[in-house]
Amino acid sequence: MRRLFLIACLVFVMVSIFGAITLTMVETITSPARTELLRQLLDEFEATHPGIKVELISPPYESSDQKLIMMLNTKQKVDVFEVRDNFLAIHVNNKNLLDLSEFVRDWDGWNDLIDLAKTVATKIEGKVYYIPYGFFIKALFYRKDILEKNNIPVPQTMQELYEYAKKLTNPAEGKYGFAFRGGPSEHSFSEIVIMSHVPNIDPSPNRGYLTTDGVPYHDTPGGIEGLKMWVKLYHDCSPKDSLNWGWAEQVNGFVSGMTPFLIQDPDTVPIVERRLGDPNLYGVAPMPVGPYGKVYLDYGNAGWGIASYSKYKKEAWELIKFLSSPEVNARFSKFNGSLPISKSAFADPYYATGPYRAWYEELTNPDKYVFYERPVHMPGFPAYAEKHKNDIQNILLGKKDLYQAAKEWADFWRKEYGITK
Amino acid sequence: MSKDRRFIFVMILPTVLFISLVIFLPAIRSIIMAFQDYNMYFLTKKFIGFKNFSDAFNDPVFIQATKNTLIWTLLSLALQFVLGFSLALLLRRPFRGRGVYTALVFYPWAVSGFVIGLQWRWMFHGSAGVINDLLLKLGLIQERIAFLSDPSYALYAAIVANVWYGVPFFAIMLLAALQSVPQELYEAAKIDGANAFKQFMNVTIPYVRPVIINTTLIRFIWIVNFPDIIFSMTNGGPAGSSHILSTLLISKVYNEYNYGVASAIGVIIMLILATYAYVYLKINRSEGGF
Amino acid sequence: MRRLLTILRILALSVFLVCALFPLYWTFITSLKGATEMYSYPITYWPKQVTLENYRYLLRSLNFGRYTVNSIFVSLLSSLAALMVASFSGYVLARRRFSTKKVLFFVLFITQMIPGFMLMSSIYVMLGPIGLVDNLLVLAFLYTGIMVPFSTIMMKSFFERIPESIEEAALIDGCKKLQMVFKIVFPVTAPGLAATFCFAFVNCWNELFLAIMLLNSESKKTIPVGLNSFVGKADIDWGAMSAGVLIALIPAMVIFAFAQKYIVQGLTQGAVKE
Numbered sequence: 001m002r003r004l005f006l007i008a009c010l011v012f013v014m015v016s017i018f019g020a021i022t023l024t025m026v027e028t029i030t031s032p033a034r035t036e037l038l039r040q041l042l043d044e045f046e047a048t049h050p051g052i053k054v055e056l057i058s059p060p061y062e063s064s065d066q067k068l069i070m071m072l073n074t075k076q077k078v079d080v081f082e083v084r085d086n087f088l089a090i091h092v093n094n095k096n097l098l099d100l101s102e103f104v105r106d107w108d109g110w111n112d113l114i115d116l117a118k119t120v121a122t123k124i125e126g127k128v129y130y131i132p133y134g135f136f137i138k139a140l141f142y143r144k145d146i147l148e149k150n151n152i153p154v155p156q157t158m159q160e161l162y163e164y165a166k167k168l169t170n171p172a173e174g175k176y177g178f179a180f181r182g183g184p185s186e187h188s189f190s191e192i193v194i195m196s197h198v199p200n201i202d203p204s205p206n207r208g209y210l211t212t213d214g215v216p217y218h219d220t221p222g223g224i225e226g227l228k229m230w231v232k233l234y235h236d237c238s239p240k241d242s243l244n245w246g247w248a249e250q251v252n253g254f255v256s257g258m259t260p261f262l263i264q265d266p267d268t269v270p271i272v273e274r275r276l277g278d279p280n281l282y283g284v285a286p287m288p289v290g291p292y293g294k295v296y297l298d299y300g301n302a303g304w305g306i307a308s309y310s311k312y313k314k315e316a317w318e319l320i321k322f323l324s325s326p327e328v329n330a331r332f333s334k335f336n337g338s339l340p341i342s343k344s345a346f347a348d349p350y351y352a353t354g355p356y357r358a359w360y361e362e363l364t365n366p367d368k369y370v371f372y373e374r375p376v377h378m379p380g381f382p383a384y385a386e387k388h389k390n391d392i393q394n395i396l397l398g399k400k401d402l403y404q405a406a407k408e409w410a411d412f413w414r415k416e417y418g419i420t421k
Numbered sequence: 422m423s424k425d426r427r428f429i430f431v432m433i434l435p436t437v438l439f440i441s442l443v444i445f446l447p448a449i450r451s452i453i454m455a456f457q458d459y460n461m462y463f464l465t466k467k468f469i470g471f472k473n474f475s476d477a478f479n480d481p482v483f484i485q486a487t488k489n490t491l492i493w494t495l496l497s498l499a500l501q502f503v504l505g506f507s508l509a510l511l512l513r514r515p516f517r518g519r520g521v522y523t524a525l526v527f528y529p530w531a532v533s534g535f536v537i538g539l540q541w542r543w544m545f546h547g548s549a550g551v552i553n554d555l556l557l558k559l560g561l562i563q564e565r566i567a568f569l570s571d572p573s574y575a576l577y578a579a580i581v582a583n584v585w586y587g588v589p590f591f592a593i594m595l596l597a598a599l600q601s602v603p604q605e606l607y608e609a610a611k612i613d614g615a616n617a618f619k620q621f622m623n624v625t626i627p628y629v630r631p632v633i634i635n636t637t638l639i640r641f642i643w644i645v646n647f648p649d650i651i652f653s654m655t656n657g658g659p660a661g662s663s664h665i666l667s668t669l670l671i672s673k674v675y676n677e678y679n680y681g682v683a684s685a686i687g688v689i690i691m692l693i694l695a696t697y698a699y700v701y702l703k704i705n706r707s708e709g710g711f
Numbered sequence: 712m713r714r715l716l717t718i719l720r721i722l723a724l725s726v727f728l729v730c731a732l733f734p735l736y737w738t739f740i741t742s743l744k745g746a747t748e749m750y751s752y753p754i755t756y757w758p759k760q761v762t763l764e765n766y767r768y769l770l771r772s773l774n775f776g777r778y779t780v781n782s783i784f785v786s787l788l789s790s791l792a793a794l795m796v797a798s799f800s801g802y803v804l805a806r807r808r809f810s811t812k813k814v815l816f817f818v819l820f821i822t823q824m825i826p827g828f829m830l831m832s833s834i835y836v837m838l839g840p841i842g843l844v845d846n847l848l849v850l851a852f853l854y855t856g857i858m859v860p861f862s863t864i865m866m867k868s869f870f871e872r873i874p875e876s877i878e879e880a881a882l883i884d885g886c887k888k889l890q891m892v893f894k895i896v897f898p899v900t901a902p903g904l905a906a907t908f909c910f911a912f913v914n915c916w917n918e919l920f921l922a923i924m925l926l927n928s929e930s931k932k933t934i935p936v937g938l939n940s941f942v943g944k945a946d947i948d949w950g951a952m953s954a955g956v957l958i959a960l961i962p963a964m965v966i967f968a969f970a971q972k973y974i975v976q977g978l979t980q981g982a983v984k985e
Contacts, residue, residue, distance in 0.1 A: 026927075032940055032948075057927045060939035066675060067924065069461050070832075074839025076927075090461050090678070182570075183658065241547035241567025244659040252548075379460075382677045390482070393660035397572065429803050433815065436800040436859055443856025444822050447833035454833065504727075511724055522724070523975075524968035526731045531967035533917030533935060536956050539942075540734050543741065543949055551737055554754045585730065589971070597975045639823065646826050649919070653942075667826050680832055687829035694824040 021312055023319060026057045026071065026081040028064035029302060037335050045322050052315050072096040075309055079316045083130040083305040085120065089377030091305065092124050098306040100128040103317045109324055109342070116363070116371065117341040120301050123205065123377075131324045132303035134338025136265040138192060139358045140285045141272065143260035154285045155261075158196055158229060158295075161288045165237035165261050179259035180238035182396065183246040187388045189263055191374075192297065193233065194226030196290025201372055203296065208375030209413050216413035219406040226290070227395075227406055234396050243396055251275070254282075263287070265300070267337030269355050284358040289368055297362065298374040302338075339363075380416045387412070454684040461678035473685035482661035482669060483686075489576055490665040493583070493651075494644045498637060500584045505591025512592070513599050527589035534586070534649025541582035542654045545569055569655050572662035579651045579663060586650070591636060598632040599625065638701055642694055666690050735960075742766070742953035749949055765954040774929055775958070778937040782916060783962075785847055785933060789854035790911035793862045796855070797907060798900075801866025806875070822860040828920060835924050845927040853921060858911040865910065869903025902973040909970030913963050934959045 027038060035058045042054045059067040065087055071078055073094060083091060091097045104110050110118070117132050140161070142154060150168060155161040165177025181189040195201055199222055200212040209216050217223045234242065239258065242249065251268060253259035255275045262268075273279055289295045304323060306316045322328060326342040333340040334350065339359055345351065352360060362369040375381055388409060394400035414420075458469045477483055512523065529537075544551050547567035556562045568578045602625060610620045648667040651657065657664035657672055664672065666686060673683035741749070745762045748755065769775055804812060834853065835844065843849045877899065919935040926932050938959060941952040 030940065032951075055928065058929070058940070059927070060923060060936060060942065062939065062942050063675060063923055066461075066678070067927075069678075070835055070839065070924070071927070073461075074836065076839060076842075076844065094461070184656075239547075239567075241570035244567070244570030249547075258548075386672075386676055390660040393572075393658075397660070425807075426809070429807055429809055432799040432803040435796040436863055437815075439796060439856040439859045440818070440822055443834075443853050444825065444830065444860075447830045447837065448825050450833035450837060451829045507723070508727055511720055511727070520972065522728065523971055526728050527971045528735070528964050528967060529731055530971075531913050531917075531963040532960060533919065533963075535919050535935065536917075536938070536960070537734075539952065540738055540956070544734065544737060549749070549754060551754060551756075585734070593971055593974050600975070642823050646824070648826075648828065667828065670826060671828050674828070674832065683832075684829060687826045690826050691824050695821075698820070698824070 020051055020053045021315055022053045022055055023079040023312055023315055024055050024057060024077050025319070026059070026068050026078055028059065028061070028068055028082045028084065030058045030061045030064050034336065037332070041323065041328060041332065045319060048322075049315075049318060052318070054319065069094070072307060078307045079310040079312055080304055080306055080319055082302055084302045085300055086376035086381070088124065088129065092129055096308055097129045098308045098310065098313060100131070100306065100317070100320075104128045104131075107321060109321065109326075112326060112342045112344055114341060114343055114346070114363075116299055117301075119205075120299070121303070123373075130303040130305035131320055132301045132341055133323065133329060134301065134303075134333050134336055134340060136267065136300035136302075136338055137297055137359060137362060138188070138263050138265060139287055139362065141254060141262040141264055141268065142283055142285060143254065143257060143281060144283045145281050146257060146260040154283070155288050158193060158288050158290050161261065162229065162233055162237065165233065168260060169237050171239075174258065176239050176253075176259050177237035177261055178233050179245070179250040179253045179262040180234050180242035181245055181250055181263070182234070182243040182389075182393055183249070184389070185246075185385070186392060187385050188298065188300070188374075190230050190388075190392060192263065192287065192295065193230045193290075194223060195372075196288075196292075196295040197226030197229060198222035198290075199292045201296050201370070203370050203372035205373050206375075208373045208378075210417070215419065216410040216417075218409040218413070219403075223410075224403065224406055227402060230392075231395060231402065243393055265337070266339055266356065266359055270335070270337050279354075282355075284355040286358045286361040286365075286369065294368060294370055296370050296372045299371050375413075375416075378416055380412065384409070384412055384416075451684045452688055454680055455688045457681050459679070459681040459684070461680075469681075473681045474689070476682050477685050477689065480669075482657075482664055485661060486664040486666050486669045489663065490645060490667075493576065493580060493665050494641055497580050497583045497587060497644050498641055500580075501587035501591050501640070502633075502637065504584065505588045506595050508588060508592040509595035509599055512596055527593060529586050530589040530593075532586070534647060535653045537582055537586055538579075538650040538653030541578070541585075541650075542569065545578045545654075570659055572659055575655045575659060575663040576651075579654050582650050582654060583644070583647070587640070587644070590640065594632060594636045595629065598629040602628045638698065641697065641701075645690065645694060666693075738953045738956055741949055742957055744950060765950040766958075768951050769954050769958070774932070775934075775937060775955070777930060778932050778934045779958075781847060781931060782933040782935075782959075785851045785854065786912050786915040788848075788851040789858060789915045790908050792851070792855040793858035793911045794866075794904060794908045796859050797862035797866045798904065800859075800863045802870050804863065804867045805870035819860040819863055827857075831921050831924050834921070838925070844925050845931055846925070847931055850922065850925055850933075853925075854915045854918065857921075858914060862907050862911055865907045866903060869900055869906070872903075873899055902976045906970050906974040909966050909973070913967050913970070916959075916963050916966075 025042070027035070035056070039056055042056060046053055058064075065084065068078075068081055069087070069090065072081070072091070073096070083097070088097075113121075116135065120132055121128050121130060123129075140155070146168070147154070147164075152164045152167065155164050161178075168175060168177040170176075195217060198211065198217045198220060201217060202210050202212045202214075209218070211217050211220060218227075239253070242253070242259075245253070247264075250259070250262055250264065251271065254262040255272060269284070272282060276282060287295045287297060304320045306313055306320065310316055323332070324341070326340075326344045329340050329342060330345045330348065333345065339356075340346070340351070346360065346363075350356065391400055391405040391408070395402050395405055455473055456468055456470065457466050458472075459466055508526070512519065532540075543549075545553075545568040547553070547565060547570060550565075550568075552568070553562075553565040557565065566574065568574045606624045606628070607620055610624050615623065645665075646667055648665065648671055651663055651665060651668045652671060655663045657668050667690060670683045670686045670690070673679050673686065740756070740758055742765050743761045743763070744755075744758045745760060745764060748759060800815075804816065838844050838849065917935060918933075919939060922933045922936050923939060926936060934955075938952065938955045941948050941955065
């Protein structure tokens with residue numbers, strides 16, 4: 001009997017030492033190709049960390065974040081998960097993210113992060129709630145061949161963008177200038193153009209959409225001017241059905257040559273190259289600036305966090321360190337098309353030349369390209385985004401008054417911020 | 422309990438258990454949610470009375486969605502019925518290869534709503550869509566129509582897809598009903614001197630009337646609760662012009678993370694359907710059933 | 712005159728057939744087109760360059776084989792279970808009179824009015840904390856529950872079509888109750904059973920929202936969830952999606968081809984001779 005007991009203890013001990021721990025990782029910006037890449041990276045991690053296995057869960061994109069939040073709220077087994085900027089506040093409010101500040105103190109990779117990465121990671125209460133893996137910042141894609149054929153230079157300002165796009169527009173021949181975005185998430189495009197016309201946007205944290213006068217920008221004179229410009233871009237330079245265009249339609253328009261100017265994120269680069277087949281057919285320029293010599297860009301990003309209730313916090317941190325190491329992050333970013341997070345990565349010629357040079361310009365010229373914080377973490381934001389899209393579509397259809405819409409948006413944010421002026 | 426009563430009880434028990442657990446229990450939970458502040462930001466779950474309902478009503482898209490629900494349902498139903506009935510009439514008399522023909526022409530019913538939405542989205546595509554191409558080639562339009570980006574067309578494009586999907590259901594049910602009409606009734610009518618049309622009106626229609634009533638009743642309810650096609654085809658756009666109440670429900674969850682308001686909309690849908698069913702049955706004095 | 716009517720009839724039948732099959736045809740050729748030809752002008756009605764790349768991609772990078780096995784398992788299990796449960800209650804509803812009959816029927820009817828999506832979040836919220844998610848058996852159980860109401864209604868109609876005299880005759884001939892059920896009633900209701908089974912199967916096969924919500928691991932996903940992965944943040948891969956749709960469609964189409972024959976047969980009164 002005693003022997004049996006001892007053997008049982010031995011087995012138990014051995015299993016605990018050698019038994020594999022399984023980490024559960026949930027991604028949300030799911031795509032079949034990226035899942036393949038992640039799986040590869042995870043296999044490499046498993047090879048260098050015996051005793052740890054990683055299970056990757058990849059919900060279909062359309063409902064992935066909803067799924068993740070439900071899993072977290074019902075305390076399903078999740079150890080590492082993808083944290084997107086507009087969901088960070090939700091995760092923290094629901095107390096599902098572990099504060100990584102302790103781990104980060106002993107990590108030298110932290111100092112290699114670009115400043116923007118450190119800023120976003122510590123956005124909430126100054127605590128490190130996640131480690132970003134990449135940035136999505138918009139720039140201007142253009143068709144080199146089409147511009148050359150028509151003797152059109154690369155626009156430096158919004159006014160030039162409008163004029164050149166208009167010159168290229170000939171509806172009778174099915175040719176237009178600008179790949180307008182009127183469909184889902186249109187605000188991340190329209191607001192770039194609109195806000196560049198406002199002279200005094202306040203880029204400080206927690207002041208998203210406010211001017212330095214402390215009021216929402218939407219119905220200031222500059223905001224109205226910018227909105228008018230956006231409307232002009234639609235009517236004079238874009239195909240009629242771009243009213244409802246999403247990413248796919250924008251990219252199709254660009255690749256087919258119908259709309260040679262395209263505002264998009266860096267993850268569009270690999271896709272455009274693959275579809276065009278010839279890298280000489282296109283180029284990327286930094287975002288044109290507004291009448292005041294500035295343009296305001298938000299810095300979309302995503303990263304990896306640890307579930308607050310995870311039973312394997314140390315092992316989860318090992319995984320995150322692995323994914324955030326400069327080499328792995330560079331590989332991931334190159335595939336993903338996002339901008340990498342470490343300073344050392346930017347020394348790589350891949351990012352210093354070619355299409356990525358445009359973003360390098362944007363990241364290193366803060367007087368022209370001002371990074372501001374879009375208020376995605378405020379509870380009213382999702383409703384605002386829906387309303388903004390619907391209102392713009394109605395303005396373009398002639399069903400809503402431009403000034404009325406701008407006032408409603410400003411009132412919305414006045415209420416959100418509790419401004420009584 | 423008598424042996425027979427016990428028999429009945431045992432036979433019904435599994436059904437009752439299943440629908441209580443799988444349908445009624447979650448439904449009650451949802452109805453409770455309609456009165457709670459249940460969104461993903463705060464998860465407080467505190468009771469807020471009818472606020473979710475008033476939020477739903479005050480959403481400008483809500484009125485449009487209600488109107489659209491009526492258009493969507495009535496138009497789809499009418500077209501599905503007319504086309505389904507026509508098809509059933511055409512199939513009434515047997516012909517060579519009818520088995521194969523019906524297997525092919527009825528297949529739309531086997532396709533999932535989500536896939537139908539995507540297929541038709543591709544076909545209605547503003548630039549690369551085949552429907553635009555065909556309309557142009559036939560000279561019916563001068564330039565391409567952006568069906569899914571135009572508020573006046575979006576909902577109707579979805580209705581086309583829905584009709585394509587729903588015709589087989591009616592055709593099958595009505596064909597069975599038509600074939601059930603006893604031959605003797607037709608012969609009696611012929612003896613009385615009725616021509617084909619009179620036979621149709623006085624024999625066929627009255628006989629299949631119960632089936633028509635029941636299928637339209639259940640189909641109406643299914644169509645109202647059928648968000649799949651619109652969801653994958655237009656997602657309610659543009660500018661919310663193609664939302665129906667059930668897709669608005671989904672949008673509140675996926676886009677605004679607000680389960681409370683979504684559940685409130687669900688309750689509203691149920692109330693509307695319950696009223697409709699009551700009125701419909703009163704008018705037709707049928708006991709429901711096939 | 713007769714001739715004209717026949718010609719018109721053939722014409723009308725052809726129009727219906729073309730309309731029904733055209734989307735299928737379009738999906739088929741889309742699945743054979745390459746990425747560059749997909750958006751080219753003018754639109755090609757047959758691919759200039761037929762490519763099997765989409766199918767290869769599908770079988771290579773998604774666990775489509777696994778998804779198919781899961782779908783078959785879940786759909787088969789739920790439709791058989793629903794059929795059994797529905798036959799029991801359908802039989803009793805058709806044959807017996809009892810006080811709660813109308814109420815029960817009304818209850819079944821009400822279940823159809825509940826918006827499906829609303830149920831799903833509640834189901835998840837209730838099952839999540841007790842760890843009953845990511846489980847194909849649980850999914851099958853839920854599907855069964857969802858299919859039972861309408862299947863019961865269907866079986867009731869099928870049973871009503873069968874004259875009671877057949878059962879009485881068998882009983883008179885000395886069959887015991889159970890024997891009667893299997894030897895006599897069963898074969899006669901076969902079309903009805905087949906029809907209800909197929910109807911339930913196709914619905915389970917195509918169900919999307921509940922599967923997305925409940926299934927996490929790759930090894931558990933069903934086909935609709937797999938297809939939904941093609942709707943990405945950015946783009947819909949129309950080529951691969953069309954290939955996937957076709958592969959998923961074929962079993963459903965085949966099964967439904969049988970179903971429609973039996974539904975018509977089963978619902979046709981007087982089809983059962985005494």
